[in-house]
Amino acid sequence: MSSKASILERIRAAKPADRPLPSLPSDPPAALAEWEEAFRTVLAASKTTFITREEIPGYVAASGAKTIVSTRPECDGNLDPRTVADPLQLAGVDVAVLSARLGVAENGALWVSEEEAVHRVMPFITQHLVLVLEREQLVGTMHQAYRRIDIAATGFGVFIAGPSKTADIEQSLVIGAHGPRSLAVCLC
Amino acid sequence: MTHAHRAAAFLQNEDRANWHDQSLWHVRSKRDGSIAGIPEWESLRQLGSDIKDNVLSNLDTYLEAFEEKATANGVTVHWATDAEEHNRIVHGILHRHAVDRIVKSKSMLTEECHLNEYLEARGIEVVDTDLGERIIQLRSEPPSHIVMPAIHLKKEEIGQLFHEHLGTEAGASDPQYLTEAARQHLREKFLAARAAITGVNFAVAETGGVVVCTNEGNADMGVHLAPVQIHCMGIEKIIPRAEHLGVFTRLLARSATGQPVTIYTSHHHRPKPGGEMHVVIVDNGRTTQLAREDFRNSLKCIRCGACMNTCPIYRRSGGHSYDHTIPGPIGSILSPGIDLKKHGDLAFASTLCGSCSDVCPVRIDIHDQLYKWRQIVSKEGHLPATKRLPLAGAGTVLQHSGLYNFMGQAARVALRMAPRALVYNRLNAWGASRELPEVPAESFKQWYNRNKNDKA
Numbered sequence: 001m002s003s004k005a006s007i008l009e010r011i012r013a014a015k016p017a018d019r020p021l022p023s024l025p026s027d028p029p030a031a032l033a034e035w036e037e038a039f040r041t042v043l044a045a046s047k048t049t050f051i052t053r054e055e056i057p058g059y060v061a062a063s064g065a066k067t068i069v070s071t072r073p074e075c076d077g078n079l080d081p082r083t084v085a086d087p088l089q090l091a092g093v094d095v096a097v098l099s100a101r102l103g104v105a106e107n108g109a110l111w112v113s114e115e116e117a118v119h120r121v122m123p124f125i126t127q128h129l130v131l132v133l134e135r136e137q138l139v140g141t142m143h144q145a146y147r148r149i150d151i152a153a154t155g156f157g158v159f160i161a162g163p164s165k166t167a168d169i170e171q172s173l174v175i176g177a178h179g180p181r182s183l184a185v186c187l188c
Numbered sequence: 189m190t191h192a193h194r195a196a197a198f199l200q201n202e203d204r205a206n207w208h209d210q211s212l213w214h215v216r217s218k219r220d221g222s223i224a225g226i227p228e229w230e231s232l233r234q235l236g237s238d239i240k241d242n243v244l245s246n247l248d249t250y251l252e253a254f255e256e257k258a259t260a261n262g263v264t265v266h267w268a269t270d271a272e273e274h275n276r277i278v279h280g281i282l283h284r285h286a287v288d289r290i291v292k293s294k295s296m297l298t299e300e301c302h303l304n305e306y307l308e309a310r311g312i313e314v315v316d317t318d319l320g321e322r323i324i325q326l327r328s329e330p331p332s333h334i335v336m337p338a339i340h341l342k343k344e345e346i347g348q349l350f351h352e353h354l355g356t357e358a359g360a361s362d363p364q365y366l367t368e369a370a371r372q373h374l375r376e377k378f379l380a381a382r383a384a385i386t387g388v389n390f391a392v393a394e395t396g397g398v399v400v401c402t403n404e405g406n407a408d409m410g411v412h413l414a415p416v417q418i419h420c421m422g423i424e425k426i427i428p429r430a431e432h433l434g435v436f437t438r439l440l441a442r443s444a445t446g447q448p449v450t451i452y453t454s455h456h457h458r459p460k461p462g463g464e465m466h467v468v469i470v471d472n473g474r475t476t477q478l479a480r481e482d483f484r485n486s487l488k489c490i491r492c493g494a495c496m497n498t499c500p501i502y503r504r505s506g507g508h509s510y511d512h513t514i515p516g517p518i519g520s521i522l523s524p525g526i527d528l529k530k531h532g533d534l535a536f537a538s539t540l541c542g543s544c545s546d547v548c549p550v551r552i553d554i555h556d557q558l559y560k561w562r563q564i565v566s567k568e569g570h571l572p573a574t575k576r577l578p579l580a581g582a583g584t585v586l587q588h589s590g591l592y593n594f595m596g597q598a599a600r601v602a603l604r605m606a607p608r609a610l611v612y613n614r615l616n617a618w619g620a621s622r623e624l625p626e627v628p629a630e631s632f633k634q635w636y637n638r639n640k641n642d643k644a
Contacts, residue, residue: 004255004267007423007471011248014479019241024431025228042448087413087460091379106438107448120460121412124405124452142449143434151430152261152395155458156412159437162451164405168320168336170343171211172363177319178371178378179405179452 027147028140035105035138036187043108046162047175048183056097056130056186063128065094071118072097072132074186081118090119096126100133104145104159110185111149113157120156124164129180131160135187190533190572195505204342209503211339216497218446219547226442235435237551240488243426244478250393250426251469257396258467261458266468271301274470278303278385278418279310281466285416287382289313293400293407294321295387296334296491296514297420297470303385315377317406319370326353332507334514335444335493340506374406384410388421389490390436391467394429397457398467401440401450408454418466419456423474424487436490439549443492477525482560486521488550495544495554501537510534517544521557524565532570535561596631603627
């Protein structure tokens, strides 16, 4: 018998009687202003800064970045990610300016799929990350978020809720573990 | 060596034990602060528990649906009945691609299967990339906590370790500095790895994808740079639909560290262009646990570690006292099911206070299961004589009221008269670090009989 068949057979012999799936909470009424405030508060607590659309070019310039990837009209990049075949060639990216598709008020999570990232590793390998989100794309909770997006529409997608961080040494918070050392979000 | 012996060794260093206790309690407090912002927290826990009930009762059909979808997505799905087969499958994939170095993000399953040792014995360099995991890997130690693997170490010890292995300055112990050194060291490893392995937080039956949660971004750095990605999951990680991720992502990070969500919640559905994606589904004793009606709920666990952070025993005994298993309360109900003789003592590493069950995001009845394991340990004859004999004696005394009255009287007299050395000896574990209560002059029964007609 194959391992699959033997595991499934053991499960069938062992599993309890059917238990129904519970129904999930319905969407709260839209409250965009409140959601925006919550979104800003929770991301600020997660060491994220907010910038306006107009501030993006200056923010990128001030970072002293040499290699810039941008898929947004607000800011010019000097490396076109579409011309890069091997993701290893992105190791020198200093700043990436990308679109996010959806934002979640309760926890500050921003959905970035491989479509927005161009290369899956982009939002992780860049030293600094700027994400641009349209206000209308804010939702209240993760329940709503998963109803709004199709997680299988692309081969990869990620919720990002701050710069990369760790607290593995004595619970001391350190920003910039392996991924971006900073995250700036622009709500437009 | 029992848990109690290893805990005693941990407690030898009182300052460190107190520091460990407070570090973990701090995390528990952050969890409390975080859930205060979710008024529907208790119903969310119930939802998590109910969804997992449904999962356990349909595990076979969900796993089959997952495989079908994942295969259609271009993912290769493997099935492993035990740790050996899991390791063989992973090694087979690496061997086929002639891979000699891999990066791995946190996975308690690969820890359980001893994958690192297996691969290293076959000439493959394995680099754990979670900072805490890398620290303990360099120390050749197992993790002491499932979310914070190096929570037992002081920054000075990590500074010394990095000085020896990564060439950081002698005496440097600033977490910022040490983390930066690890970042540079591990970036090289990410760029050089030809394959990446991750654990799995959730696998979605409906879509055939896997979800991996990290704060550091290490799982993604590995998976997206290496041509071959391998995700290893226990059979119980499956959930029915994408919408159920809404429930579990809300529960997981808040329970684990008090964050509203992990920094990265990554959804993998298809291999990257030109790459390969594998998922290894592992039983390794889980179906045996599923068959145990009293204990199957332990399979609902989402590995948040909240039960460890709150447990008064875990906090004061350290993760290593649980003998290379998943530590803490959840480990103490999982491990006896794997090897009752070896790990049965873990059922006693608890005060049965119930705090673990109170914080569990999927409402596992952890302390009830600990109590049930104790009964099984006793029935199967694995109780040590130091517990068996006194319990047998107490059973006899409690069954005979005359004997009970006599023994009580005798003990009150004996404890008053006996020299201290006779009472506080090595047989009296209770007295090793505390004073016995003052001996009362009479029993409650005597007092009651004296006072029952005294209607004041």
